[in-house]
Amino acid sequence: MNQKLMNNNPSNTLLNIAIEAALMAGHEILAVYESGDFSVEAKADGSPLTRADKLAHAKIAAKLEKTGVPILSEEGRTIPFAERAAWGRLWIVDPLDGTKEFISCNGEFTVNIALVENGTPVLGIIYVPDLHELFYGVVDQGALKVEGANGFDNIGELLATAILLPLKHDATTYRVAVSRSHMNERTISFIDSLREEHPGLEIMQLGSSLKFCMAASGEADIYPRFGPTMEWDTAAGHAIALAAGKRMEKADDEGEITYNKENLLNPYFIVR
Template sequence: MNVAQYPLNEIMQELIITAKKAGNAIMDVYNSDDFNVQIKGDDSPLTRADLAAHHIIIERLQARFPDIPCLSEESTDLTFAERKSWQQCFIIDPLDGTKEFIARNDDFTVNIALVTNHKPVAGVIYAPVLDTVYYAAENEGAFKQVKDEAPTKISVRKLQKKNGQNHFTVVASRRHGLEKVETLCQNFSSYDLTSRGSSLKMCLVAEGKADLYPRLAPTSEWDTAAAQAIVEQAGGQLLQLDFSEMAYNQKESLLNPFFLVLGDPEFDWKASLVVS
């Protein structure tokens, strides 16, 4: 399959519209009394909001960009034999943070990425409860838009100082791998640790509200593809623990290795982090 020749800004605008429409469908379920929670084969939950968002996204993207295949969390029956020839695809998490959704704590998002030659080149993350969208496209920068306000460009920040020492704001998953993150933080003489759900953790690094997000628990490619595009266009990095680059749709398993989301590009993270 060749790379489809759609203008990237055209794709970006459609991804934003599609993510918001999926978010509206999610909110219809969120504001109801019936989530219809099921348990999938990997013990993760599935609600009718996941499925409603999935169908909206797939139908819209396939109609608008028929030459670009879709890989969604809810379409994992696709085999590697079918998708290994894809040079380009959309990678989609219709509802990232389903456990947060079920717990009604508002930390859930819609994630859509465009991946070309195994690299995310555009990404949208929409938080329906907050009515906030983060988005980025290659060579265009990263942006945040809250409700109907004008979009603002976002970027990672330089490390802060506290009592003359580098001070790290570290963000961690509310539900996964917190003990390992606390151990990693012992690398730092000054830090604070906060927890959030879904891909909003990576957005905090991208918009300069956190410096580091270590993910030391399992994730899948649809959890990170959109966020990686946003973090990178904001000046940060999303890297495997050995500081090599992440790649997408390049192997049979869609599970990610553990990874680090890094802010300040001038800081020597490799020399400062010991990850076991």
């Protein structure tokens, strides 16, 4: 199956369909971003929802529904577990990850699409619309990055420019990626413990799933998350990190982080 997913035939692979969906969603998001008309609403949990979230969700759903694989999305989270439990394979999607960053206009927002099989992410795509950067990976096949991803006429040309991850970087500086919006005491304490071994460490504060991208690319050495995340926040980044040879561990106990659980809230984790 993975060999098929990494096939660069632009017409008929799950990878290419998902990349196309992410790019289409990114186009919609940027149009709203540049218009300044966000039409912000409050969801039931108090988090913000914008016109861009809705438009991106519609584009992704229309594209992925053609694959026949069911979709679990942040904007469609109400599907009962009794129904989801029968899904051996599913897409997990966050149409606009980092809505707070989107509203604050700092560019640190992403489109996240993952393919999950039997609770494990096997394929991930993260698109950064404001930077036109695309990260994607298939577990056991590799992770890659495309710059200027909006500038190609077809997926085949786009994938031909992809750069294999992780990239080389300055190994003398230890870098920690952390959330821009969710820094807390436990994260600070964990960073302080890292300083004992890496006294000159640098902190990279980033929004959305960009922290996964930095870990997968090697631009960050570690990404600790001691705060709440949902499955759609992490599935794509988890797949890309695994494809790049990284690990995503539970922070408080052993065992793998799994998906399509009855409770869609993730445990705390560390990527390295």
